[in-house]
Amino acid sequence: MGEDTHQHADALDWDERYGDDQLWSGHxxxxxxVEVSDLEPGTSLDVGCGEGADSIWLATRGWCATGIDVSARALGRAARAAEVAGVEVAWRPIGLEEFDPVTHDLVIAFYPALLREDGAVIETLLGAVAPGGTLLAVHHAFVDREVALEHGFDPDDYVGHDDLVAALTDRDGWTIELAEQRARTAPEGPGAHHHTDCVLRARRS
Known part of the structure; x- marks a missing residue:
């Protein structure tokens, strides 16, 4: 099976997950x-943007926002939500692996499904951050691997919070500003179930 076929199958899988009804809260x-309200607006990239609430929020605050996701169904909802909000966001139906080498002042990745493989995707993620820019990555804490395996995926196959922290630790040109577990308020939306996040904020010098 070629790379294009894998990407097509992955997109179909995510379209199926998003189903016929909105999956997330829209907030x-x-x-x-918490982490971005104090930043000066610039260009932003939302990796795995889903239904687009985060990119839309950034756009309402003056960011030139781009959201990427493999699910056309999710991006369709995102585009409609942006229209209702009266903002423009560049929605692109691609995964991070296909992303052009363009840098952004802010790169966000919330609960990303990035395959670990040879580590190249981490370099792509970090390379998307412009000099002086910020990376904000949020992962689920306390993932139950056995439960995940029962649902057909192995969390060890994916880039996690610890992988990014390790990649950034002592790396020239980067400063980890925050790396911690943080409780969430009550999750919203039918797709939300967890109550604790691993939050990483890093700046590229």
Missing amino acids: PNEQLV
């Missing part, structure tokens, strides 16, 4: 609001 992630 921005609370860690985004």
Whole structure:
């Protein structure tokens, strides 16, 4: 099976997950609001943007926002929500692996499904951050691997919070500003179930 076929199958899988009804609350992630409200607006990239609430929130605050996701169904909802909000966001139906080498002042990745493989995707993620820019990555804490395996995926196959922290630790040109577990308020939306986040905020010098 070729790379294009894998990507097509992955997109179909995510379209199926998003189903016929909205999956998330439509509100921005609370860690985004906490960590980004003090930043000067610039260009932003939302990796795995889903139904687009985070990119839309950024756009309403003056960011030139781009959201990427493999699910056309999710992006369709995102585009409609942006229209209702009266903002423009560039929605692109691609995964991070296909992303052009363009840098952004802010790169966010909330609960990303990035395959670990040879580590190249981490370099792509970090390379998307412009000099002086910020990376904000949020992962689920306390993932039950056995439960995940029962649902057909192995969390060890994916880039996690610890992988990013390790990649950034002592790396020239980067400063980890925050790396911690943080409780969430009550999750919203039918797709939300967890109550604790791993939050990483890093700046590229």
